[in-house]
Amino acid sequence: xxETIRNLRDHGFEVISVRNATEALETAKKxxxxxxxxxxxxxxxxxxxxxxxxxxxxxxxxxxxxxxxEDISMEENVERRRKGLLADIYVASSNAIxxxxxxxxxxxxxxxxxxxAYGPKKVLLxxxxxxxxxDVEAGFRRIEEIVAxxxxxxxxxxxxxxxxxxxxxxxxIQSVFVVIKKTDNRNRITLILVxxxxxx
Numbered sequence: 001x002x003e004t005i006r007n008l009r010d011h012g013f014e015v016i017s018v019r020n021a022t023e024a025l026e027t028a029k030k031x032x033x034x035x036x037x038x039x040x041x042x043x044x045x046x047x048x049x050x051x052x053x054x055x056x057x058x059x060x061x062x063x064x065x066x067x068x069x070e071d072i073s074m075e076e077n078v079e080r081r082r083k084g085l086l087a088d089i090y091v092a093s094s095n096a097i098x099x100x101x102x103x104x105x106x107x108x109x110x111x112x113x114x115x116x117a118y119g120p121k122k123v124l125l126x127x128x129x130x131x132x133x134x135d136v137e138a139g140f141r142r143i144e145e146i147v148a149x150x151x152x153x154x155x156x157x158x159x160x161x162x163x164x165x166x167x168x169x170x171x172x173i174q175s176v177f178v179v180i181k182k183t184d185n186r187n188r189i190t191l192i193l194v195x196x197x198x199x200x
Contacts, residue, residue, distance in 0.1 A: 007101030040084025042092025042112030046199030104139030128198030
């Protein structure tokens with residue numbers, strides 16, 4: 001991972017390398033200092049799996065724009081996603097990162113990729129080593145072959161449990177693609193890069 005880390009840093013990203021999910025959680029917690037007043041969320045099984053989502057929900061020192069809260073209306077869901085775009089910190093993952101130091105992402109509605117590109121003061125991405133690919137084309141293949149099918153399964157299972165229409169497919173869940181090659185606002189985006197497989 002050394003080459004990937006070096007190239008990410010050369011492109012303006014801050015990278016913190018950790019060994020496992022436990023270290024990733026403890027490292028992430030340090031970013032939520034007293035001056036953080038609001039936190040936005042992007043859909044991420046990684047953030048959930050390491051325990052960060054649960055920890056964020058337990059905190060009272062900042063406002064969490066949690067569009068995944070149970071039983072909120074679609075109007076409230078959309079409003080929280082919009083507010084997350086101007087949060088002090090935005091928390092998510094990345095669908096792929098290239099060895100050349102690029103971030104490759106796709107989103108259904110676009111809020112997660114928009115926030116990574118511009119808006120929140122700080123972006124914190126938790127990324128497992130399984131997300132590392134050779135180049136942008138390999139990132140797109142990873143999204144097509146791994147990320148999209150698993151996300152379709154996840155969201156349709158959720159819809160079924162709520163007795164809603166299971167309407168998502170590999171085609172319609174991939175709406176907005178963004179490749180971030182570098183950032184002029186150095187260290188605005190921090191990647192906690194985990195030396196184990198996390199999420200998909």
